[in-house]
Amino acid sequence: MNALAEAFRLIITLDADLFEILWLSIRVSLIALAISAVISLPLGTWLAITRFPGRKFCILVLNALMGMPPVVVGLMVYLLLSRSGPLGWMGLLYTPTAMIIAQVVLITPIIAALSNQVIENLHQEYRDTFYSMGVTGRRAVVAYLVDARYALTTCILAGFGRAIAEVGAVIIVGGNIDHLTRVMTTAIALETSKGNLSLALGLGAVLLALSLLVNALVIGVREYAAKRQYA
Amino acid sequence: MPDSLLPIRIRDLRLSKGDRALLAGINLTIEDPGITVIMGPNGAGKTLLLRCLHGLIKPDRGQITLGPLGPESSRDQQAMVFQHPVLLRRTALQNLAFAAPELARSEPQRLISALAAVHLADRADQPARMLSGGEQQRLALARALLSQPALLLLDEATASLDPASVLVIESLVKAQSAQGTKVILISHDQGQARRLADEIVFISDGQITEQSPADSFFSAPRTPMARAYLAGEILL
Numbered sequence: 497m498n499a500l501a502e503a504f505r506l507i508i509t510l511d512a513d514l515f516e517i518l519w520l521s522i523r524v525s526l527i528a529l530a531i532s533a534v535i536s537l538p539l540g541t542w543l544a545i546t547r548f549p550g551r552k553f554c555i556l557v558l559n560a561l562m563g564m565p566p567v568v569v570g571l572m573v574y575l576l577l578s579r580s581g582p583l584g585w586m587g588l589l590y591t592p593t594a595m596i597i598a599q600v601v602l603i604t605p606i607i608a609a610l611s612n613q614v615i616e617n618l619h620q621e622y623r624d625t626f627y628s629m630g631v632t633g634r635r636a637v638v639a640y641l642v643d644a645r646y647a648l649t650t651c652i653l654a655g656f657g658r659a660i661a662e663v664g665a666v667i668i669v670g671g672n673i674d675h676l677t678r679v680m681t682t683a684i685a686l687e688t689s690k691g692n693l694s695l696a697l698g699l700g701a702v703l704l705a706l707s708l709l710v711n712a713l714v715i716g717v718r719e720y721a722a723k724r725q726y727a
Numbered sequence: 728m729p730d731s732l733l734p735i736r737i738r739d740l741r742l743s744k745g746d747r748a749l750l751a752g753i754n755l756t757i758e759d760p761g762i763t764v765i766m767g768p769n770g771a772g773k774t775l776l777l778r779c780l781h782g783l784i785k786p787d788r789g790q791i792t793l794g795p796l797g798p799e800s801s802r803d804q805q806a807m808v809f810q811h812p813v814l815l816r817r818t819a820l821q822n823l824a825f826a827a828p829e830l831a832r833s834e835p836q837r838l839i840s841a842l843a844a845v846h847l848a849d850r851a852d853q854p855a856r857m858l859s860g861g862e863q864q865r866l867a868l869a870r871a872l873l874s875q876p877a878l879l880l881l882d883e884a885t886a887s888l889d890p891a892s893v894l895v896i897e898s899l900v901k902a903q904s905a906q907g908t909k910v911i912l913i914s915h916d917q918g919q920a921r922r923l924a925d926e927i928v929f930i931s932d933g934q935i936t937e938q939s940p941a942d943s944f945f946s947a948p949r950t951p952m953a954r955a956y957l958a959g960e961i962l963l
Contacts, residue, residue: 624813627782627802628806628807629826639815
C-alpha cells in the first residue's frame with residue numbers, strides 16, 4: 497500500500513524523473529510511429545491493389561513479421577548498429593535514435609499488414625468503379641488511404657500501443673541509460689529489480705492509462721466513422 | 728458533343744466458367760445512336776456482356792471493337808453506372824470532384840450544376856453514403872456524366888428505386904442520348920424499355936436471340952422466349 501501511495505504522489509506532484517521517462521517514451525514511440533506510418537501505409541495499400549507474382553508470399557511474410565519477437569528485432573538492430581556492424585560508424589547504439597529504429601522495424605509489419613487487410617476489403621468494393629473512372633496508380637493509392645482514413649487510424653493506434661509497451665528491443669539497443677535512453681517499460685523492469693516499487697508502479701499506472709487512452713481513441717474513431725457513414 | 732464509338736461490333740464472343748459457357752457465340756453490331764436496351768431473364772448474361780464491353784471482363788474468345796478502339800483503349804470515352812452504386816466515403820460534392828479533378832479546379836460551378844441536374848444540390852455537403860438508395864444512384868449517374876462519355880452503360884441502374892429517382896435518371900439518360908452519347912442499358916422493366924429504347928437486344932441463356940427496333944420487338948417479338956418474357960411468364 498505504501499508503494500501505491502508513493503506512486504500516486506509521484507504522478508500528482510509531476511515528479512521530474514517520472515515525467516522525463518514518460519516524455520522520452522512518448523517522443524520515441526511517436527517518432528517511430530510517424531516513420532513507420534509513412535512506410536507501412538503505402539506499402540500495405542500497394543500490396544492490396546497490385547497484382548504481381550509473389551504478392552501472396554509478400555503478404556504471408558508481412559503477416560509472419562507481425563509476430564516477430566522484440567528481442568530478435570533488438571538483436572538485429574544491435575548487430576546493425578554495433579561498432580563492428582555495417583552502420584556502426586554512425587554511432588547510434590545506446591541512443592534514442594537506435595530505439596526509434598528498433599520500434600520502426602517492430603511496428604512497420606504490424607501497421608502494414610493491418611492496413612493491407614483494410615485496403616484489400618476496400619479494393620474489393622472500389623475496384624470496378626475505379627477501373628471505370630480510370631483511377632489507377634498513385635491516384636488510387638491516395639484515394640484508398642483517404643477513404644480508409646478512419647480504419648487506418650485504428651491500425652496506426654494499434655502500432656502506437658505496440659511501440660509504447662515495447663521493452664525487449666529497446667533495452668537491447670537503448671541500454672536503459674538514465675536520463676538518456678530510459679523509457680517507461682525499461683524503467684519499470686529496472687525499478688522492480690531494484691525493489692523501488694513506487695516508481696515502477698507509478699510508471700505502470702501511466703503506461704496503463706496511456707493504453708486505455710489509445711483504446712478509447714480507437715473506439716471513438718470507429719464510432720465516429722460508423723455514425724458518419726465513413727466506415 | 729462526344730466523339731462516337733459507333734459502330735460497336737462484337738464477334739464470336741465466348742466467356743465461360745469451367746465447362747459452363749456463360750456467353751457463347753455472341754455476334755452483335757450496334758450502329759445507330761440512341762438508346763439500346765438489353766433485356767432477358769436473370770442469369771442470361773446481360774451484365775457479363777456489358778462488363779465485357781466496358782473492359783471489366785476479358786472474354787475467353789472473340790473480338791469487341793468500339794469504333795476504331797477496343798474496350799480498354801476506349802475506357803476514358805465510356806462511363807458505367809452499376810446496379811449498386813459505389814460512392815467514395817466523402818461528401819456528394821467531393822465524389823464529383825474526385826471523378827473530375829480538373830473540372831473541380833477550373834470550373835467548380837459545373838459540379839454544383841451536375842448535382843442540381845440530379846436534384847441533389849442541397850445535399851452537396853452530405854456524406855454520399857448517407858444519401859438514400861435513389862439519391863446515391865442519381866449521384867452515380869451525375870458522376871458518370873461529368874466526363875461527357877461517348878458511350879454510357881447502365882446496369883439495371885434503376886432497379887428497386889423510387890419512381891421520382893427513376894424519372895430523374897430516365898430524363899437525364901434521354902437528354903444525354905439526345906446530345907450524342909450512345910446509351911446501352913440493361914433493364915427488366917418493360918415499361919422503362921418502352922419509354923426509353925430505340926432498339927432492343929434480347930439475350931437468353933448466354934446467346935443473343937433477337938435484335939430489333941423497339942417498336943417491332945414489343946409488337947411482334949420474333950422468338951418464343953422473347954414472347955414468353957414479354958407475356959410475363961416465368962423463364963427458367
